[in-house]
Amino acid sequence: MITLDTTDLAIASVLVLLLALLSIRLRTGLGGQLVVAATRTALQLSLIGLVLKALFASSHPGWVALLSLFMLLIAGREVMMRQERRFRGWWGYAIGTISMFLSSFAITIFALVVILGDEPWYAPQYAIPLLGMLLGNTMNGIAIAMDRLTQAAWEQRNIIEARLMLGERWDTAISEYRGKAIRGGMIPIINAMAAAGVVSLPGMMTGQILAGAAPVEAVKYQILIMFLITTGTGLGTLAAVSIGARHLFDKRQRLCLDRLRGT
């Protein structure tokens, strides 16, 4: 494995800076954002590197749980922030966090206990990266699905209400948009699975190979991760969209768009 030093990373950062300068010259309005995002990447990753180093050294389950919880809460917030018309109040936050808990946490624990079977099962060098991969990837699907659902409810309110007026139940009136939202959340991961190894070499596998792992071993891990992410995204999307769709209606099955922001 070729170890990277500070100079190597500095050279890579010059590339991003050049791109930022080009963006500013072309007045894309992205120059500043690019620099801020790149700086965040460097700082956040360095920080998590230090945290992981300390965590691997101690392996205490309490610390693993604490970091996991922190990651979950941040991911729940990210899901909410990415929606244009999110639910008001704590519901917006809760739906994202609950569905990520169901998808990522449950799937990670399942993988750790049933598939990897390390001793102890919560060993941080497996638990934390796995949870991180799952949270990061299922987050996208859930955010897309929730955004589709709330947008559709907003834009198609007349149709949804017309169906209610004709005596349809809330779940029938919104079923079409619920289905579309779930598909919207699942399509990116399905595309990623279909393209894996042909169009793209997935990041985790590439990383393992660069770090010196045998390609066949890296591939096995990648397949495992892909399947876990897909299942997690599917379960999380289903949970988020189901809870979200129900919460768009009150007890008397009226469409309550005032529960969304921007209304």
Add this chain to the structure above:
Amino acid sequence: MLGPLSLSLAAGDCLCITGESGSGKSQLLRAIADIDPHSGELWLDGTPARDIAPEQWRRQAGLLPPESSWWLPRARDHFANGMPVALAQLGLAEAVLDQPIARLSSGERQRLALLRLLANRPRVLLLDEPTANLDAANTRRVEAVIDDYISTHGTAVIWVSHDRTQVARVANRHMELEGGTLEELAMEPRQ
């Protein structure tokens, strides 16, 4: 804000509600159909609305909004339970059922929406300007179909209208909505 107001209808009543734009006529119909949250109490044949499942309530108190909405490609797809009234009675040709919804005129859509609502056999009809997009001949056809429906099924109707001459033609009761309250106006004997 509406109310406080109280309203009771007998079977066969056709109550016309008039009032300025923004006086809350549509809001009142939406509250009765239980589509919007409200603090009022509703009864049908002595049963409170809260004891009736919302989808059942809305089938019995059917609301026809001013603009119709469609979610399947053709009008025919929306009539799973068949036609309650012959299309010709509303001046519609059979072919309109198979045209894409977007190709239909607003008047055609409005009349089809009325048929779609009547197919549910509602006990109470809540009509929000059902003839707003129609010419004189089709307005008369819609009035005749509704009148016929009332006498066949003993339905009670609340009809929001801006047209005083229409009120005189179709209603046996007339109320004006002003300042959030309803005032019953005297009716000329029905023509």
